[in-house]
Each structure stands twice: as C-alpha cells, then as structure tokens.
Amino acid sequence: MASDKFTRRQFVAGTTAMAGAALLPDALCGAASQDTVLNAGSNAAQSAARESVHWQALPFPIKEVRLLPGPCQDAQEANRRYMHSIPVDRLAHSFRMTAGLPSSAQPLGGWEKPDSELRGHFAGGHYLSAVALLYASTGDEDLKKQGDALVAVLADCQKEMKNGYLSAFPVEFFDRLRDRVKVWAPFYTIHKIIAGHLDMYTLAGNQQALDTAEKMAGWVDSWSTPLSYEHMQRVLGTEFGGMGEVLCNLYAVTGKRQYLGLARRFDHAQFFDPLTAHRDELKGLHVNTQIPKVIGAARRYELTGDPRYRDVAQYFWDEVTSERCYCTGGTSNDEHWGSDPGKLSKELGPETTEDCCAYNMMKLTRHLFGLAPSAHYMDYYERTLWNHRLGTIDPQDGTTMYYLPLASGYWKVFGKPFDAFWCCTGTGAEEFAKLTDTIYFHDDNSIYVNLYVASEVNWPEKKVRLRQETQFPRQQGTKLTVVAERPLSIDVAIHLRIPYWAEGGSVKVNRQVLPVFASRSSYLTLRGPWKNGDIIELSLPMGLHRHPMPDDETIQAVMYGPLVLAGKFDAVTPEMRSTGYGPQGTPFKVPEVTAKVDDVSSWVQPVSGQPLSFRAATQEQAVDLVPLNQVLQNKYAVYWKVNAAKGQVG
Numbered sequence: 178m179a180s181d182k183f184t185r186r187q188f189v190a191g192t193t194a195m196a197g198a199a200l201l202p203d204a205l206c207g208a209a210s211q212d213t214v215l216n217a218g219s220n221a222a223q224s225a226a227r228e229s230v231h232w233q234a235l236p237f238p239i240k241e242v243r244l245l246p247g248p249c250q251d252a253q254e255a256n257r258r259y260m261h262s263i264p265v266d267r268l269a270h271s272f273r274m275t276a277g278l279p280s281s282a283q284p285l286g287g288w289e290k291p292d293s294e295l296r297g298h299f300a301g302g303h304y305l306s307a308v309a310l311l312y313a314s315t316g317d318e319d320l321k322k323q324g325d326a327l328v329a330v331l332a333d334c335q336k337e338m339k340n341g342y343l344s345a346f347p348v349e350f351f352d353r354l355r356d357r358v359k360v361w362a363p364f365y366t367i368h369k370i371i372a373g374h375l376d377m378y379t380l381a382g383n384q385q386a387l388d389t390a391e392k393m394a395g396w397v398d399s400w401s402t403p404l405s406y407e408h409m410q411r412v413l414g415t416e417f418g419g420m421g422e423v424l425c426n427l428y429a430v431t432g433k434r435q436y437l438g439l440a441r442r443f444d445h446a447q448f449f450d451p452l453t454a455h456r457d458e459l460k461g462l463h464v465n466t467q468i469p470k471v472i473g474a475a476r477r478y479e480l481t482g483d484p485r486y487r488d489v490a491q492y493f494w495d496e497v498t499s500e501r502c503y504c505t506g507g508t509s510n511d512e513h514w515g516s517d518p519g520k521l522s523k524e525l526g527p528e529t530t531e532d533c534c535a536y537n538m539m540k541l542t543r544h545l546f547g548l549a550p551s552a553h554y555m556d557y558y559e560r561t562l563w564n565h566r567l568g569t570i571d572p573q574d575g576t577t578m579y580y581l582p583l584a585s586g587y588w589k590v591f592g593k594p595f596d597a598f599w600c601c602t603g604t605g606a607e608e609f610a611k612l613t614d615t616i617y618f619h620d621d622n623s624i625y626v627n628l629y630v631a632s633e634v635n636w637p638e639k640k641v642r643l644r645q646e647t648q649f650p651r652q653q654g655t656k657l658t659v660v661a662e663r664p665l666s667i668d669v670a671i672h673l674r675i676p677y678w679a680e681g682g683s684v685k686v687n688r689q690v691l692p693v694f695a696s697r698s699s700y701l702t703l704r705g706p707w708k709n710g711d712i713i714e715l716s717l718p719m720g721l722h723r724h725p726m727p728d729d730e731t732i733q734a735v736m737y738g739p740l741v742l743a744g745k746f747d748a749v750t751p752e753m754r755s756t757g758y759g760p761q762g763t764p765f766k767v768p769e770v771t772a773k774v775d776d777v778s779s780w781v782q783p784v785s786g787q788p789l790s791f792r793a794a795t796q797e798q799a800v801d802l803v804p805l806n807q808v809l810q811n812k813y814a815v816y817w818k819v820n821a822a823k824g825q826v827g
C-alpha cells in the first residue's frame with residue numbers, strides 16, 4: 178500500500194479496497210469559489226462595512242463588466258454552453274439518494290459517480306458557483322433558472338436530513354474523518370457546496386441559497402464543537418479546501434461573528450507556522466491542498482486586520498511565484514512541490530502544473546493586488562491567464578484539463594463532458610465564468626486597466642463606461658473609448674498597466690501622442706477630465722525573450738510578450754486527447770538546440786506576415802512555434818535544451 182505518496186488516481190481506483198486503512202493526508206486538490214465580498218451584488222455596501230482594512234483598489238462587480246468578441250469570450254461561451262447542457266436532475270441525483278428521496282435520473286460519471294467519495298463537489302458546489310458567475314458575467318436568465326431549480330432541490334434534501342447537513346455522501350464519512358480512518362476529502366466537498374450556495378446568493382440573488390449555506394455552517398459548528406483543538410488540527414491533515422475562506426465570507430455577508438470564530442477552527446497551524454516565520458517548508462506538500470488555506474488567511478486579514486494573516490499570504494505568494502512557478506505561471510508537479518526552492522529543472526513531467534493551482538494562485542493574487550495595487554501582481558495574473566488558463570478549455574464542448582504538461586513532447590488531455598468532474602473540471606467551470614472579474618479595478622476616483630481583453634466596464638457611480646477594443650495579443654496594444662451618459666466632463670484617472678515584457682511603447686489620446694510613458698511593470702496614469710468619445714490608444718510592442726529554469730539556464734522556454742511559445746509536433750488522436758488525467762504514452766522526442774544560451778533570437782525567428790508564428794532552428798529540424806494556448810491537438814514542447822554554440826561559454 179502506498180503511504181505518504183498516495184495519489185489521487187490510486188484513491189479513485191482503490192477506494193473500496195482501502196476502506197478502513199489508516200488515513201493519510203495526501204488527498205486531493207482544493208479550490209475555492211469566487212470571493213463573495215469582492216464581487217458582492219446588491220448587498221455590497223453592508224458587506225463593505227465589515228472589511229477591517231482599507232482596500233486600495235477593488236474589482237468592479239462582475240455584472241458591470243461584459244466581454245466583447247475575442248479569445249476570452251470564446252472560452253466563456255464554450256463554458257456557458259457546457260453548463261447549460263448538464264441536467265438538474267442528474268446533478269441532484271446523489272443528493273436525493275443520500276437524503277432518502279427518490280430519483281430516477283441517470284447518475285453523472287467520473288468523480289460524481291455514486292460511489293465516488295467526492296461526489297457532490299461539482300454537482301452541488303462548483304456548478305452553482307459557475308452558474309452564479311456566468312449569470313453575473315452575461316445576464317443569462319435561463320442558466321440562473323437552472324441554478325435556482327437546483328438550489329430548491331438541494332434545500333429539500335437538506336430539510337430531509339433535519340440537522341443542516343447537506344451532501345451527496347452520507348454523514349458517516351465525517352465519522353471516518355474524525356476517527357482518522359481513510360476517507361477522501363469530506364470538508365473539501367462541503368466547502369464547494371457552501372461556496373456554491375453563497376455565490377448563488379451574492380451573485381444571483383437567491384435568498385434560499387443563503388439560508389441553505391447558513392444551515393450547513395450550523396452543522397459544521399455542531400460537528401466540530403466537541404473536538405479538542407489538537408483533535409481538530411489532526412482533522413485538518415485531510416484536505417479541506419477553502420473552509421476558512423467561505424466561513425469568513427459567510428460572516429462578511431451576514432455580519433454574524435460566530436462564522437468568523439468557526440472559520441478559525443480551520444487555521445492549520447502546521448502549515449501556517451513556518452510561513453509566519455518566513456520559512457519555505459513547502460517541499461513534499463500537496464500543492465492545491467495548501468493554496469486555499471492561504472486565500473482564507475488573506476480573507477481573514479481583510480476582515481479582522483490581524484497582520485499575521487497578511488504576512489502569511491504575502492510570504493507565500495512571493496515564495497511560490499518567485500521560486501516555484503514555471504514560465505506559464507503554473508506550479509506543482511504531479512500535484513506536489515517536489516523540490517527545494519528554485520530547483521525546477523528536474524521537476525518537469527507529463528503531470529506538471531495542475532489547473533486548480535493556477536486558478537487558486539490567481540485568486541490569491543487578486544486579494545494582494547487589492548490591498549496594494551502593484552503591477553507585478555497583474556503581470557503574474559496575465560501570464561497565468563494567457564498561458565495556463567486560456568488554451569485549457571476545449572472551444573467546442575467546454576471540457577477542461579487537469580494538468581498542463583510542461584515536459585517536452587507531451588500533449589493536452591481534456592475530460593469527457595459527463596464522465597470527468599475532476600477537481601479541475603470544477604475550478605475550470607468557475608474560471609471561465611469569471612473572466613470578467615479582474616480586467617478592471619477601481620478606487621474612489623480612478624480605474625485600473627489591468628488586462629488587455631476586449632470588454633466594457635460600466636461605472637454607474639461616475640456615470641461613465643470604458644470600452645476596450647483589442648485583438649490582443651495578436652494586436653500589440655489596445656484602444657479604450659470613454660462613453661459618458663452626460664456632456665459633463667468626467668474627472669477620473671485611468672491607470673494603464675505597462676507590462677514587464679513591453680519593449681517600449683507609446684500612448685495617444687485623441688490621436689495625439691503624449692510625451693509621457695511609464696517603466697515596465699508599473700501603471701501609466703492618465704488624468705482626466707474626460708468627455709464622451711475620448712479615445713486612448715496604447716501601443717505595447719512585444720519581443721522574443723527567454724524564460725530559463727532558475728537552476729539551469731540551458732533549459733529554457735521561449736516567450737513573445739506575455740505568451741509562452743510552444744514547438745508544435747505530430748497531431749494526436751481523439752483517443753489520446755481524452756484518455757486519462759494527463760497524457761499517457763510516448764512523448765515526441767524533441768530535438769535539442771545549439772545556439773547562444775542567452776540570446777533566443779539566435780535560434781528563433783518570427784515568420785514574416787504571420788502574426789504570432791515563429792520558426793526555431795534545432796539540431797535536427799526546423800520547428801514551428803505558436804502560442805501554447807493555441808495548441809490543442811498536437812504534441813508540443815515548452816522547455817528546450819539549449820546547448821552553447823561552439824566558442825560560447827556556458
């Protein structure tokens with residue numbers, strides 16, 4: 178029997194055989210739903226009063242941002258069609274069975290199968306979050322009705338169970354958790370379900386969903402109250418998702434302080450203590466078990482002002498993004514941090530970088546940016562969005578990936594619509610429902626334009642809209658138009674992010690070049706006043722640059738502007754593309770490169786007349802390079818072995 182290297186696949190395959198075996202903490206990935214307060218709807222003012230710290234910048238409510246045609250809208254729409262296609266009675270099936278209510282629906286497959294110990298995480302959790310987010314992002318009333326219908330059925334199930342418990346698996350799973358007998362991740366699943374309901378309340382106005390969420394929190398309280406601190410800490414050895422975060426959010430929404438106290442029971446001392454001391458003891462840990470704990474810490478700081486929690490979140494983010502992330506912004510290899518800080522060159526495999534980890538790191542980034550809006554956070558966010566998120570959803574059927582492989586020669590694998598429901602299916606469904614949530618932030622008198630994505634933001638308090646038209650990244654820049662409802666001048670400053678990768682740049686207002694610009698990784702501030710029809714044109718030239726491994730610069734990725742480029746090789750079969758969690762089979766043998774190690778232009782050249790197309794000269798053949806997010810059906814290479822050309826040292 179595997180011990181502390183027990184993987185998720187083994188868990189799924191061996192659940193029955195392992196029942197009763199000693200429980201070990203190495204379970205599953207976590208994810209957390211959309212932060213409630215940051216995107217609160219009609220209750221925003223009440224919730225804001227419960228924030229204990231000053232947000233220097235806040236995101237616009239999702240409902241005030243709309244995507245315009247482009248790659249983000251394509252991804253959103255694929256996700257939306259997929260969410261529409263999942264019938265409510267199939268989602269509700271295992272909940273009804275658990276509650277003793279009849280159901281003749283065909284059960285869902287994958288991790289929602291009736292014998293999966295994680296059942297319910299998507300069906301009653303991520304799905305509701307995705308629906309709520311899509312409703313806020315698009316105004317899709319039909320989808321909201323599906324979400325409302327599911328909330329109603331689940332409320333019936335909860336009522337049937339009488340004590341506030343709501344799950345698609347029996348409450349006995351929590352006996353096993355308490356007794357430290359092997360079980361998958363019960364609180365992880367409960368987190369998703371509470372978060373889904375809270376999102377349906379805050380983003381889609383479903384009052385019944387808040388009632389259900391509060392009753393669930395009441396059950397969590399009654400379950401955990403008899404446990405000693407030490408016993409609860411042992412329970413926290415089993416993956417528990419974003420329980421701390423969602424209970425903080427429940428306090429923020431309701432003002433009931435008991436939820437803040439309940440959230441604190443999910444403070445995992447063994448994980449937080451080294452971070453408080455600024456020690457990186459992350460090696461060996463299951464990555465996505467940890468990131469949601471840190472999001473919870475950030476949220477706790479925001480609601481209590483206790484600086485220890487901010488320190489934990491800040492140190493963790495700095496350490497992971499600087500020492501443990503790859504060129505795509507992703508982190509983890511086979512779901513773990515397997516090495517010391519900065520040692521990544523030997524940490525490449527077919528299962529490098531789980532998608533949930535990228536989702537959660539982006540989510541954490543939004544918190545830190547709001548507290549101190551520095552461009553380097555959004556540089557990271559953009560890198561992860563364009564390379565690790567876009568390109569991991571199938572534009573046809575909305576299915577998503579589990580891992581983004583970074584070892585050379587592998588390929589992308591997508592889940593099946595009704596037979597996957599992995600953790601990453603869930604976070605993917607949320608990710609592509611909330612592409613609107615970070616493009617723009619604001620403070621009292623200014624707008625931050627963080628991301629170059631075709632979209633429009635409405636700021637009702639200022640009676641102004643900003644319309645962003647761009648084909649970025651095919652277009653190296655963007656155009657913003659001020660749309661004002663009234664002829665008065667609009668006294669708002671506009672901060673434009675100048676990315677870390679910009680090779681110079683310029684800005685025009687109403688076709689006049691301004692004699693100002695800003696340095697890389699900062700914001701260029703244009704002060705108003707503005708009037709209806711004013712046009713800002715921002716030019717951000719891209720160039721080729723390399724992204725070497727921190728511990729071996731001869732292993733390097735090639736980037737163009739924000740984009741990771743991938744060498745494109747043989748096409749894979751539909752079977753290879755939809756089998757397993759990650760690629761199974763032989764990778765393409767990617768040729769090595771002989772060139773100047775520190776000069777990517779010595780071996781990669783743009784193809785003239787074809788935007789975002791490049792050609793690499795390797796030892797054996799010329800290879801076409803395109804953005805990684807465009808490779809959907811081919812074997813590919815992101816990291817290359819670059820050997821020094823003759824006469825060059827190193």
Ligand SMILES: [Zn+2]
Pocket residue numbers: 206465531532533534579599600601602
């Ligand atoms: Zn995952």
